Structure formats: C-alpha cells, structure tokens
Amino acid sequence: MQAAFNKLAHSLRSVFLLFLAGVSLFLIWIYTPPSPEVQLLSDPLENASPLKKEVYASSDPMVILGYELLVNTSLHIGPQVSDPQKRYTGNKLECVSCHLNEGTKAFGIPLNTVVSRFPQYRGREDKIGSLEERINGCLNRSMNGRSMAIDQKEMKAFVAYLNWLSGFKTEEMQLATALEKGLKDFVWPNRAADLKQGKAVYAQHCALCHRLGGGGKFDSQTAQYLYPPLWGKDAYNNGAGMTRLLTSASFIKYNMPFGVSHQAPVLTDSEAYDVAAYINQQERPKKSELAADFPDKLKKPLSTPYGPYADPFPLSQHQLGPYRPIADFYEEVFGLVKIK
C-alpha cells in the first residue's frame, strides 16, 4: 500500500514538474524579444553608409526624401519612372554620379557646404541665383532634363536635405570643408589637347569601368548604372559644366579613376587634360538655346564648348585649348583675370 502510494505521488510530482516546465517555456517564449539576428536581417539600413543611417535617424521625411533624390535620382525622377509628370531627368545619372561620396567628397563637387554659398552671382544667367535655380541648372544640363517649380515637394526636399547636410558632423566620416568646395585647380598645359593621347589614356585608365564605347555599365538588377556613361544618350548634355574641358579635367584629375583623392591623384595634368578633351568630343544629347547662355559674354568660361564669344579665338581653341592665350587676351583687353 505504502509502495503504491509512493509511486502515485512520484508520478504526480513528475506531471506537476512537466507542467511547470511547460508553463515556464511558454512564458519565456512569450516574453523573449526577437533574437538580434532576426532584427539585423530585416533592417534595410544594416549595410547602409554612416551618412544614410544618420539621414534616416533624423526621422525628417523631407530630409530623407532629399537624400533619396540625390542618391537614387534616376529611380525617383528619372526617365524610367512610370508617371511622366514625375520625370525630371532625361538621363539615368544620379546627382551623386558627379557629387561624389553622397555629396561630401573634398573637391568632388561636394554639396555639404553649398547652402552657405547661395544666393550667388551666376555668369550663365548674369544675375544673382538661388540654390533652387542652381539645382535646376544641373537638372537641365548635367541630367539632360527639365526644371522643377521652386515650391514643389521634390525641390523643397533637395533644399531640406542640403540644409540638414550643412549641419552634419561626424568623427568617422571625412567631410569636405568650406575650402575644399567645387573642383581643385590644375596646371593647364600650354598646348592644345591631344585627342589621340586622350584616347590612349581612356583605354588605359577609364574603359575598365566606363567601357570603350563610353556607355558605362548598367545593372539591370538595380535598374541603375553601376558605372555611369560618359557620352551617348544617357550622358550629360552639351550645355553641362562637365563639357568644359577645364572643368572636367580638374574633376577627372582629382577624382578618377574612381577612388583617388585630391591628395593622391593618379593622372598627370597632361593626361587629365587630354582624356577630358577626348570624352567631350564624343556624341552626347544636345541642349537647345545655348546661344542665350551668358548674356554677358565676358563672363563666359574660357572652355565653354559653344559660342558666341567676346573674343576672336576659334571654337576649336575654346574646346581644346591652348587656354593661356585666350586668358591673356581677356586680361589685356578687358582687365579680367579668368581662372576657368
């Protein structure tokens, strides 16, 4: 009898213990937060750049939209967008194809210090221009597209983002300073650019990414260019700043091949000059009404590849140099010192 009772008590205890274990497991299951691995996997920002993380952490929808427009321009306002009303760019470049490192690279036409420089006098229009007008300039020329209204959401987002970016500071990221704006000067070779030499430099240093035919490499998976085109239908048009030999040569010298910094360029002044000339002699989309640019012709940069000019030098010399004689002419005749 005693033995039977002991056995029953033992079984009941086992059942009770099993029950307790079950309840505990259930409670643990309910109260444990999802494991960190699961969270990281489902977090789209996990592989994002430090800047993108900060942008999203701001939780400001206009700042986030502005960032997206700058980095994924072609996906939001490019020619592939389904609603034609939303198409503002005519090629599939991104703003950051030229405004490097998400618009923060020293002498890579950075945008992180740009807000403080506007409004600003602009020779192309011969008037004081706003930041919005400057953005429209790149939309019409670099992006071969059309202007946005000053008060529309996308334009406000660009400006909101650039304002936010001007106050952005970080320890780990190198940001361009106010002195490292725009492009860095290089020494102009005192000769016309050599297109044959430029073609050779292109084949050696550029074609790997931008391809021999200049069309770049499109990634159909992301529907964006991995390596942007330098000429052809998807490139900047002939009214863009990048078509000016002196502008593109300084961009190329201090930023290309992709990854070089202005402290340690790879190309010589001569190589950058020749390859920039070679690229800009290729076919690209044409901007209409270029003759109306620079109402005051004295303000026209020396290497603007289209006339009319306020000097007697031929078009070919404006496109290929040498530029020293043209600069000397402006100094002697008009007392103007031209640096571009």
Ligand code: HEC
């Ligand atoms: C094909 C190259 C290219 C692309 C693409 C491009 N830009 Fe630019 N951008 C330039 C050049 C060149 C300049 C003038 C740099 C200079 O002369 O110092 C410039 C200047 C600017 C400036 C004035 C910078 C300053 O320091 O004064 C702003 C703002 C700007 N771009 C905005 C944009 C925006 C926004 C987009 C996208 C919608 C864009 N850009 C796309 C080439 C480009």
Ligand code: HEC
């Ligand atoms: C390793 C690949 C690589 C090489 C090599 C390279 N580039 Fe680029 N280039 C890029 C990338 C990528 C961009 C766009 C920047 C971005 O998306 O961050 C770019 C942008 C440009 C741009 C501005 C955007 C455009 O489409 O107009 C020009 C101009 C340019 N490169 C010229 C050159 C020249 C000239 C050379 C050779 C001296 C060269 N690149 C070599 C990868 C490369």
